Amino acid sequence: MGKPLPSAASAPNPLVVNVRARHCHLTPEAVEQLFGRGRQLTVHKWLYQEGQFAAEETVTLVGPRSRVISNLRILGPCRGLNQVELAYTDAIALGFEVPLRLSGAVHGAPGCRLMGPAGVFEMAEGVIRARRHAHLHPKDAEFYGVKQGDFMKLRLGGECGLVLERILCRVDPAFKLEVHIDTDEGNACNLQPDTACELFK
Amino acid sequence: MGKPLPSAASAPNPLVVNVRARHCHLTPEAVEQLFGRGRQLTVHKWLYQEGQFAAEETVTLVGPRSRVISNLRILGPCRGLNQVELAYTDAIALGFEVPLRLSGAVHGAPGCRLMGPAGVFEMAEGVIRARRHAHLHPKDAEFYGVKQGDFMKLRLGGECGLVLERILCRVDPAFKLEVHIDTDEGNACNLQPDTACELFK
Numbered sequence: 001m002g003k004p005l006p007s008a009a010s011a012p013n014p015l016v017v018n019v020r021a022r023h024c025h026l027t028p029e030a031v032e033q034l035f036g037r038g039r040q041l042t043v044h045k046w047l048y049q050e051g052q053f054a055a056e057e058t059v060t061l062v063g064p065r066s067r068v069i070s071n072l073r074i075l076g077p078c079r080g081l082n083q084v085e086l087a088y089t090d091a092i093a094l095g096f097e098v099p100l101r102l103s104g105a106v107h108g109a110p111g112c113r114l115m116g117p118a119g120v121f122e123m124a125e126g127v128i129r130a131r132r133h134a135h136l137h138p139k140d141a142e143f144y145g146v147k148q149g150d151f152m153k154l155r156l157g158g159e160c161g162l163v164l165e166r167i168l169c170r171v172d173p174a175f176k177l178e179v180h181i182d183t184d185e186g187n188a189c190n191l192q193p194d195t196a197c198e199l200f201k
Numbered sequence: 202m203g204k205p206l207p208s209a210a211s212a213p214n215p216l217v218v219n220v221r222a223r224h225c226h227l228t229p230e231a232v233e234q235l236f237g238r239g240r241q242l243t244v245h246k247w248l249y250q251e252g253q254f255a256a257e258e259t260v261t262l263v264g265p266r267s268r269v270i271s272n273l274r275i276l277g278p279c280r281g282l283n284q285v286e287l288a289y290t291d292a293i294a295l296g297f298e299v300p301l302r303l304s305g306a307v308h309g310a311p312g313c314r315l316m317g318p319a320g321v322f323e324m325a326e327g328v329i330r331a332r333r334h335a336h337l338h339p340k341d342a343e344f345y346g347v348k349q350g351d352f353m354k355l356r357l358g359g360e361c362g363l364v365l366e367r368i369l370c371r372v373d374p375a376f377k378l379e380v381h382i383d384t385d386e387g388n389a390c391n392l393q394p395d396t397a398c399e400l401f402k
Contacts, residue, residue: 088388089290100360100391129391132361159301160333162389163364187289188363188389190301190330 012139013177016048017154017197019186020130023073024059024084024114025103030123031078034059034116041076048178049135051077059121062113063094072114081106084114084127087184091129101128102168132185133168134199135175145201147171154179156189157196167199213340214378217249218355218398220387221331224274225260225285225315231324232279235260235317242277249379250336252278260322263314264295273315282307285315285328288385292330302329303369333386334369335400336376346402348372355380357390358397368400 032039034057041055055074061084062068069090083106091098099109106126114121134152141147148171154164164185179199181191189195233240235258242256256275262285263269270291284307292299300310307327315322335353342348349372355365365386380400382392390396 087290088391089288089384092388129361159367160330161366162386163366164389165362165364166360182389183290184385184388185363187293187385188365188383190289 011143013137015197015199016176016178017156017191017195018048018178018180019183019191020085020180021073021183022069022084022086022090023054023075024061024082025075025079026082026121027080028078030082030114030121031057031074033119033121034114036118039118041074041078043076044073047075048176050174050176053077057116060115061094062115063096064110064112065095067094069094082121082123082126084112084123085130085182086127087182088129089184091127096127098127098129100131103128103130103133130180130182131168132164132166132179132181133170134177134179136169136171136177137175138171138173140175140177141169141171144199150201153200154181155196155198155200156191157198158190158192160188160190162189212344214338216398216400217377217379218357218392218396219249219379219381220384220392221286221381222274222384223270223285223287223291224255224276225262225283226276226280227283227322228281229279231283231315231322232258232275234320234322235315237319240319242275242279244277245274248276249377251375251377254278258317261316262295263316264297265311265313266296268295270295283322283324283327285313285324286331286383287328288383289330290385292328297328299328299330301332304329304331304334331381331383332369333365333367333380333382334371335378335380337370337372337378338376339372339374341376341378342370342372345400351402354401355382356397356399356401357392358399359391359393361389361391363390 043053044056045054058071111124150169152167244254245257246255259272312325351370
């Protein structure tokens with residue numbers, strides 16, 4: 001009709017917001033210790049980022065006060081370090097003091113005990129709350145005018161809507177545009193499949 | 202120094218933000234059924250709003266899938282209706298589908314079973330997530346330029362800061378300025394005693 005399209009219409013990719021419930025990433029050695037020699041993770045469900053999956057395997061986490069979370073999902077593939085990501089509500093229920101960290105920055109974060117069907121793995125450190133972040137393809141970063149390490153904001157609508165600030169940008173040609181938030185954040189705004197969302201600088 | 206003071210300096214009252222963990226309000230009849238004939242609530246801790254208190258008494262909540270929350274705090278004094286306020290994280294853990302409601306608007310909300318030392322109380326309806334809200338004295342409402350039923354926003358600072366939208370205003374001469382949020386909201390932003398907060402239209 002000759003009218004300009006709204007600017008969002010030129011975004012290279014749709015915005016996807018996913019809640020990451022508590023989970024862990026494990027090394028191949030930890031997987032063998034928990035599930036048995038030679039055991040590898042099996043795919044339960046593929047995630048939105050290419051090659052990432054929720055494994056069929058889960059573990060039991062034992063916290064500092066012997067409180068337990070059962071069925072803690074492992075996300076694959078295996079990584080070079082072990083890390084448990086909890087929401088603060090989870091951490092408080094377990095009795096943890098958990099730092100806010102970038103994924104992978106586990107140094108000095110508290111440890112825990114993980115139990116699997118074949119054994120126990122004492123994780124010396126690595127229980128964190130993952131800092132909220134956005135995965136961006138370089139084309140997404142260009143569209144939003146941000147670069148690796150910048151912060152963005154995410155508005156989530158509805159009757160208990162909110163704006164999440166300080167969403168860290170991670171830019172990589174392998175990434176698809178996706179914001180990861182945790183269950184506290186998702187439940188604070190009652191995130192549903194049809195919740196309106198807007199990512200901005 | 203002849204400079205104008207920032208506008209916040211003229212606010213009539215300090216802004217207080219409190220997390221309300223899951224709790225219930227009960228009628229005198231429910232208290233008697235749960236704790237015994239003639240029993241009344243006893244004060245554990247006075248709350249910020251005049252006359253409101255956390256009771257020493259707690260109950261056990263049994264959800265629809267026989268899952269349980271122990272030590273659910275009762276807030277006093279007794280009211281004319283029974284109501285359980287849960288965060289969505291609590292509700293999901295219990296297996297409830299819980300509506301977002303104004304406190305007191307319990308019609309059609311799911312029920313639950315409450316257990317106390319002297320008996321069981323079957324609550325036919327009234328498990329809700331309380332809509333986030335602000336208590337304002339009329340002087341606060343005048344300062345912020347809002348009236349009963351308006352919505353405001355609350356910015357909470359820090360490394361996982363956010364802006365909560367759609368905070369309902371409740372105005373009453375008996376109120377002291379206070380925003381109530383739940384544990385999902387408080388944990389989403391890691392609310393601490395020194396977290397910067399700002400209430401605005």
